[in-house]
Amino acid sequence: MIFDRTCRYAIAALGFALLVWAPVQARAETLADALRSAYLNSGLLDQNRALLRSADEDVAQAVASLRPIIDWTADISRDISRSNTLGRTRKSGATTGNLGITGSLLLYDFGRSEFLTEAAKETVLATRQTLISIEQLVLLTGVQAYMNVIRNQEFVALRQNNLRLLQQELRAAQDRFEVGEVTRTDVAQAEAAVALAQSGLAVAQGDLTRAIEEFREAIGRDPGVLETPGDIPGLSGDVAAAKAVAVRRHPDILEAQRNVSAAELNIRAADAAMRPSLNLTARVGTSDDLAESDNSRAGSVGIELRGPIYQGGRLSSAKRQAMAQRDAQLAQLHLAGLQVKQDVGNAYANLQAARAARDANREAVRAATVAFEGVREEAQLGARTTLDVLDAEQDLLDAQANLISANADVVIAAYSVLAAMGELTVRDLNLGIQTYDPAAYYDLVKTAPVESSAQGRKLDRVLRALGKN
Template sequence: MGRTRLGSLGAALAFVATLAAPTGARTETLADALVSAYVNSGLLDQNRALLRSADEDVAQAISALRPIIDWTADISRDFSRIRSLARTRKSGTTSANIGITGALLLYDFGRSDLLVEAAKETVLATRQTLVSVEQLVLLTAVQAYMNVIRNQEFVALRQNNLRLLREELRAARDRFEVGEVTRTDVAQAESAVALAQSGLATAQGDLTRAIEEFREAVGRDPGPLQTPGDLPGLAGDVSAAKSVAVRKHPDILEAQRNVAAAELNISAAKAAMRPSVNLTTRLGVGENLDDSDFTRSGSVGVEVTGPIYQGGRLASEVRQAMAQRDSQRAQLHLVGLQVKQDVGNAYANLRAARASRDASREAVRAAEVAFEGTREEAKLGARTTLDVLDSEQDLLDAQANLISANADVVIAAYSVLAAIGELTARELNLSVPTYDASAYYDLVKTAPVPISPQGQKLDKVLRALGKN
C-alpha cells in the first residue's frame, strides 16, 4: 500500500466546496490545521517529556558501569573523664578527616549490560507511544476540522431554510387574504417558521461547540475553512492493509519492544543471583587539631561479593520478571488482534460513509425535484400548504444528510490511515519540522557530566526546552 501524503494536496484532495468568507481572505486547508495541531499540542509535549525521561534511564543504567567516586569529611571531638585513686583526670582531642573512595564494577555476569539493553528497548517502546499519540492528535484535528465545516454548513442550510419558510408564510397569508387557503394553512406555515428558528438556534449552538473543540484540538480559532474531498490512494484490499498495519503500527511496535525489554529483565534478575567483582580504592587524610599528629592512608583492592540468602527476594524477582514477560507477550497478541480489527472497522466505516454519501446525493436530487413539483402543484391548488412544508422538510433532511456524509467520508479516510499507522506528520508530508525522537537520546546516552563538552551542549538544550 503506497503512502498517502498531504504534501500533494493539489492532486490528492479535490476541494469541492468553500464556505462563505470575506473577499480576499485566505482560506485554510486541512493541512494547515494539521500543522497547527502538531505544533500546538500539549499532549505531544507531555509525551515528548516522558520520552526524554526514558532516555535518562539509559544514562542511569550506563552509569553503573562507570567508576563511582565519593568523598567524605568529618570532624570530631573525643573527650573522657577518668576517676582513679581519688583523682579525676580529663582529656580531649579534636581530629579532622577527609577521604576519597572509589569503586569500579569489573564483572557481574552481564547484569548491568542487560539492564542497559532493557532500558534501550524501553526507550524504543516509548518512541512508538509518542507516534501513537501523534496519530491521535492529528485524527482529533481532522475530526474537529470537519465538524466545524459540518456545523457551518448546517447553519447556512438552516438559515436558507428559514428564509424559504418565511417566503412560504408570506405567500400563505397572501392567499388567505384572497380566500385561496384557510387559516389552518397559515398556522401550519407559522409553525414551520417557528420550528426552523429553533433548528437554526440549535445549529448555531452546535457550531459554537465545534469551534471550541477545534480550538482545543488545533490550538487556535478556525479561519475560513475549505471543504476537502475524499482521500485518494487508499487501496481497497483490507487484507493487505492489515499486513501493513501489523508491520508498522506504533502500538504493535511498542508491544514488541516491551516484550524484548521483559526478556532482558529476566536475564538481569538471574544475573543478580551471581557474584560481582569490584575494584575498590580509598585515600584518607587525618589531622589532630590539638597537636601536630596526622595520618595518611590509602588502599587498593579487589572485592568479590555475592548473595548467600536474601530471604527469597532474588528468586521472587526472577519469577516476577517472567510473569511480566508473559504479560507483555499476551499484550502483544491482544494488540495485534485489536489493530487488525481497527483496520477492518475503519475500512467498513469508509465504505459505509461513501455509500451513504452517494445515496444522499441521489436523495437530494430527488428531493429537489419533488419540492419544486409540489410547490408548483400547490400554486395550481392541487397540493396543500402542508404538502409543500413536508416536501421542503424532506429536502432539508436530505441536504443535512449529505453534509454529514461528506464530512464522515473524510474522517473515515483519515481513520483508515490511523488504523494502518500512517497518520503522522512525516507520512503526511506536513510542512512542519518533525520532532527528532533520537536527538535528546544521542546527547544523554553516554551519561555526560555537566562539565564535559557533551554536558554543556546538553545544558543548552535543557535551557531551550525550559523556555518553550
C-alpha cells in the same frame, strides 16, 4: 461614448472585485494547513516528548553505573573518656576531623549492568512508538475537528436558507389568506414551521460554536475560511493487505515488541543479580586531631568480590516478577495484534458505510428536490395544501443535512483507515514541516555526559532551548 464609459466602469469594477476576492481565496485554509498547526501546537505531543526524554535519561543512568564512582566523605567526632584511679577521677577528650575520598569501579557482574542498559534502550525505542501513536491521535483529532467545523457551518447555512424559505412561505400563506384562498390553519402551520426553523437554527449555531471550541483545542487557533477537502487518501480497498501493513508497522505493535525485548533483558539481569560482582576499590584520607597538631594520612586500594548469601527471598522474587512481566508483555503483544486488525476492519467497514450513505443521500437530495418543487407548484394551483409544501420542504432539508454529514463522515472515515494502518503521520501525509527528531536528545545523553564536558555544555544549550532550565 456612454456605452464605452459604462464598459470601462464595469471592467474596472470587475477588476477591483477580483483584487478583493483573490486575497480572501488565498486565505482559505486547507486540511493540510490545519494538520500542520495541530502537530506544531499540540501540548499532548510536548508532554510525550518530555516522557521520551525521561526514558532517554534511563539509558544514561544505566551507562553511568559502569563507570567509576567517586565520593568524598568528611566528619568530625569527639571522643570522651572518664577513668577512676586510686579514687581519683580523670576526664579526657579528643576532637578528630577526617576527610577522605573513596572510589569504586565495577569490573564484572555477569552482565547485569549490560542487560539493564540494553533493557533501557529497548524502553526508549518503545516510548518512541508511543510518541508516534500520540502523533496519529493528534492528527486524527485534527481531521475530526476540521470536518466538524465544516459540517456545522454548512448546517447553519442550510438552516438559515431554510428559515428564509419558510418565512417566504409564511408571507405567501398570509397573502393568500387575505384573499380567501387558504384558511387560518394554513397560516398557523406556516408560523409553526418558521418557529421550528428558528429553533433548529439556534441549535445549529450552538453546535457550530462547540465545533469551533474543539477546533481551537485540537489545532491551536481559531478556524479561518475552511476549504472542503476534495481528495481523500488513496486507499486500495484490500482489507487483508491493509491488515498486513498494519501488523508490520503500526506503532502499538512495534511498541509491544520492544516491551517484550526489554522484559526478556530484565529477566537476565535479575538472574545475574543472584551472582557475585567484582569491584575495584580505592580510598585515600587524612585524620587530624583538632586540639593538637597530630595528623595522619592513609590510603588503600584493593579488589572486592561480593555476592549474596541470603536476602530473605528478595532476589528470587525479583526474578519471578520479571518473568511475570515478560508474560504480561507477550500477552499485550498478542492483544495489540488482534486490536490493530480489528481496528483496520472496523475502519474499512465505516468507510464503506459512509460512502454508501453519501451516494444514497445524494440520490435522496435529488429526489427530494424534485418532489418539493412539484408539490410547491401543485400548491400554487390549489392541488396541495400548505402542510404538504412544508412536509416536502422538511424532507428536502433532512436529505440535505444527511448529505452534509455523509460527506464529512467519508473524509473522517478515510483518515481513520490510515490511522488504523499506522500511516497517519506527518511524514506519511507529506505535510512538509520539520518533525521532532526523537534521536537528537538521545544522542546527546546516551553517553551520560557530565555538565563540565563539551557534550554537557551542548546539552545545557538544548535544554535552555526547550525552556526546561
